[in-house]
Amino acid sequence: MSKDIKITPLGNRVLVTPDKIDEKTSGGLVLPPSSTEDQKPETGTIAKLGVGKVKGKDVSFDVSVGDRVYFKKYSPDELEVDGEKYFLLEASDILAVIK
Numbered sequence: 854m855s856k857d858i859k860i861t862p863l864g865n866r867v868l869v870t871p872d873k874i875d876e877k878t879s880g881g882l883v884l885p886p887s888s889t890e891d892q893k894p895e896t897g898t899i900a901k902l903g904v905g906k907v908k909g910k911d912v913s914f915d916v917s918v919g920d921r922v923y924f925k926k927y928s929p930d931e932l933e934v935d936g937e938k939y940f941l942l943e944a945s946d947i948l949a950v951i952k
Contacts, residue, residue: 860934862903862941865912869897869940895926896951897940914944921951
């Protein structure tokens, strides 16, 4: 990411930029805002990694900044920094890297 993010995750947490939710179906139907506002994306791009320590022990990450990942739907905490929406989640909540 070219923009400097003013937040650093602690421990084994990662900061993820969530993907946008499609407002159209694959058949081309436009979904009303009320049907998509409660949905959370399950994919995103790693924006920043934590410091890599939990209870004094080093933690290695299986992902790196820029990886597109699939994570547990209800695990992330939502936050907004400088008008940008991010998800903060544990590295163990990441299920797969999308290639």
